[in-house]
Amino acid sequence: MVSVNIPGVVGIICFYLFILGVGIWAARKSKKPSSATRNPQGTDTPANGGMTDSEDVMLAGRDIGLFVGIFTMTATWVGGGYINGTAEAVYDPLQGLILCQAPIGYALSLVIGGMFFANKMRSLGYVTMLDPLQAKYGERMCGLLFIPALLGEIFWSAAILAALGATIAVVIGINGTISVIVSACIAMLYTLFGGLYAVAYTDVVQLFCIFVGLWLSIPFAMTHQAVHSITINSTRWIGSFSANDAAQYVDNLLMLTLGGIPWQVYFQRVLSARTARGAQILSYMASLGCLIMAIPSILIGAVAASTDWSATGYKRTVDNIIIPSERKLVLPLVLQYLCPPAISFIGLGAVSAAVMSSADSSVFSAASMFAHNVVKALFPSASERCILLAMKCSILAVGSLACLLGIMIESIYDLWFLSSDLVYVILFPQLISVLFIPFTNTYGSFAGFIVGLFLRLTSGEKAFGLPVLFYYPGYDYEAGLQRSPVKTIAMLGSLAVSTAVSYLMHRLWLAGKLEGRRDFFGCMSREARAPVNGRRIVSGEKGTDVAKTVEFSTTCSIDKKVADIQGTEQKEEKGKEVGEDDVEDEAEAVGVPLTASENDKGK
Structure with missing residues (x-):
């Protein structure tokens, strides 16, 4: 049992109080009425531009400037899973830097999102990512598409909260459950009262803490007596690439890149920008920020791979390598055993900041979709006060559920990976269709949803015990792995079926064969009315x-x-x-x- 480090506990408490103070200040700032906001093309409009109170809270009055926007977009992606996972991938003997795809995948995702999606969504004045889907496909289909979007946000929050609990348990020795609960409560508290304003302004502080905390720890870790030069054993942490893994590599990279677009946490920042052009710029700059923020984690992974762990206080090694069950703790282990206590506490603050910067954003995004696209659809006559109350209740519900999952479920990373998988396979084709295919309709959307889900589930998933029902070419029977890009195949299948069915039903409607009761989903009749x-x-x-x-x-x-x-x-x-x-x-x-x-x- 690791003894509790009192100075570390005091330091973390001070850090949390500081973040809470910034969040409360931002919440108070958000209450002050502004004389004008700006429309997407840069001209001033009176007051909040005709936005309702709930929309104003969700999008910070569409008044997020470039500086704050770039920071909050970057901080949202650079979460606890990002910095911990990057260090783990670089250290892992089976992966290395070459197979560490998250930094390049997320960066490309932001670039593509800025090029093809940000301008369209912001120019059309949507409030959430689901708005175009709801307007085009109807409320019932939107409710179905809300499920993978919600699960993705919840599991993402749970995964990074779990990472924080493990990190704090390693560095200062307190129960990880306590740290998860406290972190979630603080993030929910300032999000409840300040909305996107509080989330965005705390992101600025948190990103600064991540940058300073991680870079400050690197010189001390590199100069530790148990650490060899990272250039001597570079092949160990750079890794290698096998031609047999090419299809899977491309598949996972496409999932990170294209599957990283249809997330409300991304579009909430795009839609809160003052102008459509500004929404594009903050996407491009955040892409660069993601790459820059990955550098310290990469170096920490390289340091861990170049360390003689038997010469440190860490004694649970196998062949001088961290045991597999603790490789996900590479970053906190470097902070704990290769850095002085004061520096490790600062690094721990960086990890805590990374977790809170992503957890608050994800929880708030899920709550916004629920209030705007579900509650408003179920209760069209609900007052703005009721919508705001529903959003606050959903913040508590989503945050509490994510906290509970982060504490109780050890395989949360597998759940998060599956949810990301489903977002890529199901939501990305839907977003492509509604924005770029004029004749798309509810029939095609539903058919694409079913086909995409079917193709993905029948390809099997070892982490959840899902049997393989369809063996794609190149299936590895010994390892029990699909060597084909099954995620991308399912995504393309969903898009193809959605497009084909939509076109067929559109032609039938033009021919007068989908009128009245024949229009089961009512989408053609709704379009005509x-x-x-x-x-x-x-x-x-x-x-x-x-x-x-x-x-x-x-x-x-x-x-x-x-x-x-x-x-x-x-x-x-x-x-x-x-x-x-x-x-x-x-x-x-x-x-x-x-x-x-x-x-x-x-x-």
């Missing part, structure tokens, strides 16, 4: 805080909608003050129908 795909605030009524919205036809591509929006707003920037009649005229000019309520107001 109210062709809505998204919305975008065009202008505010003069002298009020009420903003007009324009609803767009689903039969028109989103690229054209974004171009129409940007063209309209560029006219506004030239000084043209658009009144109610002007809004109607401009909408007709670009082929965008106004809602009935807007026509009434125009009259």
Whole structure:
């Protein structure tokens, strides 16, 4: 039993109180009304641009600037699992730096997200990632797609909370359960009162702590007497690549890259940016930030691989290698046995900061989707006060569940990996379809969901005892492994089926064979009655805080909608003050129908 390190406990308490103080300050800041916010193209709109109170809390009034946005985006990805997992992968004799895919995968994910998704989503003024899916496929299908999105956020939070508990248990000797509960409670507390403002501003502080804490520990670890130069034994931590693993390597890299896009935790930051261009920039800069923040973890893994562990206080080695069950603790073991106590406490603060920066974001993202896309759908007449209350209750529920899973389930990393797998296989094709395929519909979405899930589950999953029902080419019978890129095959199968079924049903509808009761999902009838795909605030009524919205036809591509929006707003920037009649005229000019309520107001 490791004795409790009192100075370490005091240091962690002080760190937590500091983070809590920053969160409370940000919460108070969020309560102050601002005189103006900015629309996606950079022009000012009155008050909060027509946003409801709940949307204002979820997106910080769409007032997140580049500096805070870059920090909060980077800190969200650079969590406890990221820095611990990178160090573990570099140290692991079976992996090494070459097979450490998370840094490059996440960085590419942010670049691709910025290039193809950020501008579209922000320009159309969505509030959550599920909004375009709900508008296009309906509330029931959106509810089904909410499940993998929710599970991904919960398991991600649970995994990094579990990592924190193990780290604190190693470094200062207290029960990991206590640290998990305290960390989760503090993150939930400032998130409850401050919303995205509190999450974003604490992320700035936490990312700074991660950077300083890890870099400060590296010189001490490298100069420890039990550590050899990392250049002498470089082949040990650089690793090697086998041609037999090429398909799996590409499969996992694509899952990290493309599967890292359809997460509410990412789009919440994109949608909170002041401008669409700003949303793209913060994605690109956060990509660079992820690569930079991986460097200290890579060096710590290399140091661990170059250490004579028998010459340290750590005695549980096999052939001078950390036992397999504790390899996930490589980073805290380096802090504990290769650094002075004061430095190890600072490094522990870095790990704690990394965990909280991701846990609070993930919990808040799940709560936002639940309140906006589930509660509002079930109770359309619910007041803003009720929506905010539902969001706060869901923050407590999601945070508590993640905390419980982090404490009780040892295989939480496997659960998180499976949830990431399902997000890639199921949600990514759905997001591609709704944003880039104009004729997509609920029939195709549901068919793609079923096919993607079927293909993935029948390929087997050793971690959960799922039997292999379909043996792809190259199956390794001795190791019991699929050598084919089964995740990508399932994703492409889901996308292909979704597109084919959507096109078929769309043609049947055009031929008049999907009317009335024949339209089982009601999506074709809904499209005919109210062709809505998204919305975008065009202008505010003069002298009020009420903003007009324009609803767009689903039969028109989103690229054209974004171009129409940007063209309209560029006219506004030239000084043209658009009144109610002007809004109607401009909408007709670009082929965008106004809602009935807007026509009434125009009259």
